[in-house]
Amino acid sequence: MTKATTPPTEEPTTSPGTDAGDDPHPAVRAARQAAPDWARLSFKDRRDLLLRWKRLMVSRADELIDVISSDTGKPHADALLEVSLSAEHVHWAAKNAQRVLAPRRVGSGLLGIDQVATVGYEPLGVVGVIGPWNYPLFTPMGSICYALAAGNAVVFKPSELTPGVGVWLADTFATATGHGDVLRTVTGGGDVGAALCAAGVDKVAFTGSAGTARKVMATCAETLTPIVAECGGKDAMIVDSGADLTRAASAAVFGAMGNAGQTCVGVERVYVVEELHAAFVQKVTDLAAGLSPGNTPEADYGPMTLPSQAETVREHIADAVTRGGTAVLGGVDSVAGTMVGPVVLTDVPEDALAVTDETFGPTIVINRVADAEEALRRANASGYGLGGSVFSGSRTRAMGLARRMRAGAVSIGAVVAFAAIPALPFGGIGLSGFGRIHGADGLREFSRAKSITRRRFTLPIDVTSFSRTRKDIALTRSLLKRRHT
Known part of the structure; x- marks a missing residue:
């Protein structure tokens, strides 16, 4: 955006x-x-x-x-x-x-x-x-x-x-x-x-x-x-029981940090079932800590293209920590001019700016939930509805979650995969547009759309003419009742 x-x-x-x-x-x-x-x-x-x-x-x-x-x-x-x-x-x-x-x-x-x-x-x-x-x-x-x-x-x-x-x-x-x-x-x-x-x-x-x-x-x-x-969006990822955590963590880090987080369908929120939360956070933190942002062509990601965006990122991080969230990697000090280091936040209240508003920076919020249904409720609570992603050990459950996610496009087992498939329509609902x-x-x-009709033969009755007879009207009434009752 x-x-x-x-x-x-x-x-x-x-x-x-x-x-x-x-x-x-x-x-x-x-x-x-x-x-x-x-x-x-x-x-x-x-x-x-x-x-x-x-x-x-x-x-x-x-x-x-x-x-x-x-x-x-x-x-x-x-x-x-x-x-x-x-x-x-x-x-x-x-x-x-x-x-x-x-x-x-x-x-x-x-x-x-x-x-x-x-x-x-x-x-x-x-x-x-x-x-x-x-x-x-x-x-x-x-x-x-x-x-x-x-x-x-x-x-x-x-x-x-x-x-x-x-x-x-x-x-x-x-x-x-x-x-x-x-x-x-x-x-x-x-x-x-x-x-x-x-x-x-x-x-x-x-x-x-x-x-x-x-x-x-x-x-x-x-x-x-x-x-x-x-x-734009505030896209959520759901990590359900049985998910491949290595793949999910890799996708989450790229979805959140790629292009310095300046991606409308990037991952900004992750809801992880309780039993996987600690392991998932560790994997994400380890991957994110290894990133090398910078101003060189070979960097993992670059600076904020819009200088003022860095201040928005700082505000969201500070608000999340003030409200009781934990910065397990980086923090407010990760914002240095237009360059922002990777930031991983956990247990952030759902009314914090980092959860409700588009951060558009290399940050990610990872919150624990009791089960996938709670994850879906939280994911759908946003006014945005652009994209989303689901990782689960059950293909059936993943498809069910994806179908009920309030978003224009959802990837299962990946992030933003829909953007690479030209045959798929792309767009959002709610604050994400139309x-x-x-x-x-x-x-x-x-x-x-342009509709054209061409008469190919003459019907024995013609009710779209003032020359229609009582017989024409009676036959039309009979056909109506036979067809629609």
Whole structure:
């Protein structure tokens, strides 16, 4: 998710596909002019162009990794993961758009027996995408590539902290496809994002805080512009009886500390059954203690991309300890400028900030519970509902817990596995937002359904005409009773 951000110290390098400044209207007008030609392309032609873009992205992956790392401070391994995930999603969206969106015949039913019924999906026109700073490539690409595959033009507004990625995407898309105005990037602060919402786009895909999402919705409401919003999470992991503790601990540490904890679907809370709690905490602590955060490309994770986020992390740690929680690794002193060392907290009260609010740092809360049902109740008590994970010795019990977890996506025996599977929709409920990106749902999110009927023969009775007779009405009444009583 995106927190409130501060302007970068330097203006980003612009390109023909990038507009810098406080007015996104020229970019939207250019995209609007380009949209019809892009929409008229066949699914196959768009597929081929998007796959060409993907291949260029992969051939220049080292360059893109450097841009991501420079913008965010994250190590190259984390940036590589973003590029890999993004390539998979471009590939899936390009390959599956025709199957999902092309017109198809549907059943006509008894009353429409004389009709051939088809439904298809048309592009919206121009989609505005407002991206975050924590995953400046992967997160917005979940909207960008699906919107493009559906036949839309896109105007992308990256975070002001990570403009380089947006410039790179516009450049390479133009190079690969020859359709430079179909994907344009606008750079600048929050005022540019607000202006984009009011610039006449046909839909806005937003990633950020729930508070900012409300402002985006209010602006879009003035023109009835629909939005899809992903607003972060406070994801929980459940560790049930019989769980593989080595695997669960490894997943918990990566889910909590990877990308310096700046992951919307990262693990922030863990509920462990009583008999496994002590052993699990020890395994997590040992793994976390061995991490090496730093500002080098080889570090396990990097600094806080948003400097003020470090203060939020410090506040949550201090509040947890003040309320009776225990810091078994690290503590308030782990926050040193924008670098935060790994922090493991246990027995934290459920009303503490570290349990209720998104910490977005390399911390993890591990609380003991009597059983898996108590773990589920606590996991579901949050106003957020983005992702979650379950580890259990029983496959049946794990599936039951996953189905009842209040979240848009859940991984069993892993963390955030759903993000790597392009066919799965992604999105949350409650404070985590609404709408879906990725998968078939993501393609349809950036399309409008179009229904068409065609009469194929004439019925012996016609009740949709003023020439209908009493006999027609009587026969219709008889059919109604026979069919529905």
